[in-house]
Amino acid sequence: xxxxxxxxxxxxxxxxxxxxxxxxxxxxxxxxxxxxxxxxxxxxxxxxxxxxxxxxxxxxxxxxxxxxxxxxxxxxxxxxxxxxxxxxxxxxxxxxxxxxxxxxxxxxxxxxxxxxxxxxxxxxxxxxxxxxxxxxxxxxxxxxxxxxxxxxxxxxxxxxxxxxxxxxxxxxxxxxxxxxxxxxxxxxxxxxxxxxxxxxxxxxxxxxxxxxxxxxxxxxxxxxxxxxxxxxxxxxxxxxxxxxxxxxxxxxxxxxxxxxxxxxxxxxxxxxxxxxxxxxxxxxxxxxxxxxxxxxxxxxxxxx
Amino acid sequence: xxxxxxxxxxxxxxxxxxxxxxxxxxxxxxxxxxxxxxxxxxxxxxxxxxxxxxxxxxxxxxxxxxxxxxxxxxxxxxxxxxxxxxxxxxxxxxxxxxxxxxxxxxxxxxxxxxxxxxxxxxxxxxxxxxxxxxxxxxxxxxxxxxxxxxxxxxxxxxxxxxxxxxxxxxxxxxxxxxxxxxxxxxxxxxxxxxxxxxxxxxxxxxxxxxxxxxxxxxxxxxxxxxxxxxxxxxxxxxxxxxxxxxxxxxxxxxxxxxxxxxxxxxxxxxxxxxxxxxxxxxxxxxxxxxxxxxxxxxxxxxxxxxxxxxxxxxxxxxxxxxxxxxxxxxxxxxxxxxxxxxxxxxxxxxxxxxxxxxxxxxxxxx
Numbered sequence: 222x223x224x225x226x227x228x229x230x231x232x233x234x235x236x237x238x239x240x241x242x243x244x245x246x247x248x249x250x251x252x253x254x255x256x257x258x259x260x261x262x263x264x265x266x267x268x269x270x271x272x273x274x275x276x277x278x279x280x281x282x283x284x285x286x287x288x289x290x291x292x293x294x295x296x297x298x299x300x301x302x303x304x305x306x307x308x309x310x311x312x313x314x315x316x317x318x319x320x321x322x323x324x325x326x327x328x329x330x331x332x333x334x335x336x337x338x339x340x341x342x343x344x345x346x347x348x349x350x351x352x353x354x355x356x357x358x359x360x361x362x363x364x365x366x367x368x369x370x371x372x373x374x375x376x377x378x379x380x381x382x383x384x385x386x387x388x389x390x391x392x393x394x395x396x397x398x399x400x401x402x403x404x405x406x407x408x409x410x411x412x413x414x415x416x417x418x419x420x421x422x423x424x425x426x427x428x429x430x431x432x433x434x435x436x437x438x439x440x441x442x443x444x445x446x447x448x449x450x451x452x453x454x455x456x457x458x459x460x461x462x463x464x465x466x467x468x469x470x471x472x473x474x475x476x477x478x479x480x481x482x483x484x485x486x487x488x489x490x491x492x493x494x495x496x497x498x499x500x501x502x503x504x505x506x507x508x509x510x511x512x513x514x515x516x517x518x519x520x521x522x523x524x525x
Numbered sequence: 526x527x528x529x530x531x532x533x534x535x536x537x538x539x540x541x542x543x544x545x546x547x548x549x550x551x552x553x554x555x556x557x558x559x560x561x562x563x564x565x566x567x568x569x570x571x572x573x574x575x576x577x578x579x580x581x582x583x584x585x586x587x588x589x590x591x592x593x594x595x596x597x598x599x600x601x602x603x604x605x606x607x608x609x610x611x612x613x614x615x616x617x618x619x620x621x622x623x624x625x626x627x628x629x630x631x632x633x634x635x636x637x638x639x640x641x642x643x644x645x646x647x648x649x650x651x652x653x654x655x656x657x658x659x660x661x662x663x664x665x666x667x668x669x670x671x672x673x674x675x676x677x678x679x680x681x682x683x684x685x686x687x688x689x690x691x692x693x694x695x696x697x698x699x700x701x702x703x704x705x706x707x708x709x710x711x712x713x714x715x716x717x718x719x720x721x722x723x724x725x726x727x728x729x730x731x732x733x734x735x736x737x738x739x740x741x742x743x744x745x746x747x748x749x750x751x752x753x754x755x756x757x758x759x760x761x762x763x764x765x766x767x768x769x770x771x772x773x774x775x776x777x778x779x780x781x782x783x784x785x786x787x788x789x790x791x792x793x794x795x796x797x798x799x800x801x802x803x804x805x806x807x808x809x810x811x812x813x814x815x816x817x818x819x820x821x822x823x824x825x826x827x828x829x830x831x832x833x834x835x836x837x838x839x840x841x842x843x844x845x846x847x848x849x850x851x852x853x854x855x856x857x858x859x860x861x862x863x864x865x866x867x868x869x870x871x872x873x874x875x876x877x878x879x880x881x882x883x884x885x886x887x888x889x890x891x
Contacts (some may be wrong), residue, residue, distance in 0.1 A: 421583055422616035424603045426630035427681060436629070440620050 259283055259493035269487050283494035300475040303389055304458035307396035311453045315404035323412045337402050349466050352395045358382040391467040396457050404449040411445025444517040447510050455503050475499055534559035534717055540589030542575050549575040551741035562711050562718045564732035566725060572741040573721045577687050581610045594684055607684040611691055615674035617662040623673050624658035630681040648676040651710060668699045688720045692727055704730055725765050737761050759889050762809045769855050770809045777802040784808055788853035794826045795886035807889040812858040814885035817845055818878050819871060825880035833875050847879060855879060
């Protein structure tokens with residue numbers, strides 16, 4: 222009886238419905254609440270929101286402000302620019318690392334992969350604070366770097382320190398450091414699956430090693446590049462902690478704006494509107510990704 | 526076939542390859558002639574693929590030297606060798622069309638685009654895939670992929686084409702067809718082919734000459750007929766085709782040296798026994814060289830009798846397994862000349878006579 226119940230279609234439906242239920246309760250419902258809130262206005266209530274009391278019940282003022290006030294657009298652009306730079310540098314640093322890991326013996330591979338995820342064992346906040354210590358004007362790192370730079374600068378131009386803290390440079394640097402594993406791991410997973418015989422075939426057909434890379438490895442690793450790129454770009458564009466701690470307060474990223482609207486200004490509807498706008502800006506690349514992924518899958522299926 | 530006295534096109538000189546403590550290829554020397562279709566035949570792990578990979582340049586010999594067209598290959602990377610390879614898995618580039626796959630080897634050659642396209646089309650015509658140029662490999666059948674791989678390897682017009690188990694991934698029908706296609710292409714292009722295979726039938730039909738390999742060593746080199754009819758060792762005799770093999774002792778009698786074969790229970794005459802009395806030898810006879818009859822054949826030199834234990838009908842021939850008084854089993858294959866099976870055939874348990882000519886007996890020392 223029980224066995225039949227476990228085999229039954231109803232049971233299968235329950236198993237399948239668990240993740241859907243999870244997403245519904247913890248993702249879709251909150252998302253709908255946020256979207257709804259973005260059409261409300263700020264009020265001295267608890268919670269501090271008020272809708273219109275007549276049809277359509279919705280106010281589009283928040284979105285109008287989003288376009289009006291250049292603060293928001295600037296914050297969006299800063300976020301996308303910083304996240305884009307961080308993604309680019311993660312790719313430039315992570316690709317050779319991922320490729321290198323696939324080309325060593327199995328025991329070395331495991332060790333190197335372990336080292337890639339090792340930083341996760343220390344608190345993320347602690348690591349950002351460590352960077353603050355390194356980048357600050359009085360740190361040994363800054364002093365040593367300054368000394369090095371001063372050796373090539375004329376004496377009258379000598380600097381007392383390099384202003385690295387509280388800049389977009391610091392934000393991008395720390396984001397690259399923090400998100401690098403998210404680039405390396407999907408890239409490694411992709412590159413590791415590639416058939417080495419294809420490289421041999423290309424070599425056999427007269428291609429030098431870099432031509433083999435350009436013609437075979439690189440195009441076949443595009444799904445990995447896209448996966449790693451999105452895993453870095455999406456959280457980086459909404460990043461709050463790193464720009465708050467090492468960033469330039471006068472040139473905030475969008476996460477900082479949402480946080481400020483929500484807590485300091487107590488303008489939940491405006492914070493929601495910014496969040497919805499950010500989400501839209503990020504959903505489009507994901508849709509593009511699924512599209513490319515599908516095409517790449519079709520391509521890879523051809524491999525014998 | 527290869528004329529004698531030609532200068533070897535490929536010379537493999539005492540080549541060895543060690544992987545850690547394992548010796549994959551052990552002091553192999555081999556000459557291959559220009560335009561020859563040469564097969565390296567052996568079981569898995571015999572070193573044939575390693576030898577092929579050394580010709581392609583993917584492995585460096587631990588010892589010895591390889592010359593192709595008189596040029597020492599030691600310092601020459603794979604991408605500069607006049608050699609192309611057809612991989613067992615075909616290794617087609619999944620993200621490129623058939624045309625781009627075939628043309629890939631010409632990509633970094635200095636030639637104009639129309640010239641390249643012309644060559645690609647020529648190659649596709651050679652393998653009869655001219656209408657498939659725009660397809661991706663995953664849109665092709667196994668046999669078509671195999672032909673794309675062949676066309677891609679031929680496009681650079683190499684001096685030497687290496688084929689790693691070219692037919693292994695094809696089903697039986699397609700295999701026979703492709704076999705003849707490969708032979709045809711080899712004759713038309715005149716390129717030297719070296720084929721690695723574990724399939725003796727494939728080697729026999731394809732190759733002008735076969736090298737039988739075992740444990741990194743070449744056991745015998747020769748045309749298929751020689752390997753089959755005159756194997757030089759128990760290993761080669763047993764590896765190629767089916768064979769009856771018995772321990773024998775050389776004995777001297779009034780007519781010269783003969784073989785005393787305990788399993789057959791008699792003395793066997795064989796042509797040219799290069800042994801002296803007392804030598805421990807092996808007698809090997811192919812099943813199709815033995816005649817089976819109900820009556821004792823008159824003037825048969827080598828003749829034994831036994832009872833039919835098994836028989837199998839294959840259409841064009843039948844296989845009998847005859848048990849001798851010693852308990853030894855002898856396989857005999859007999860062509861079914863007459864139509865209608867069974868009437869004039871020996872039946873299960875029937876007493877039969879087996880005979881074979883001295884010239885068909887193979888005498889082996891090792």
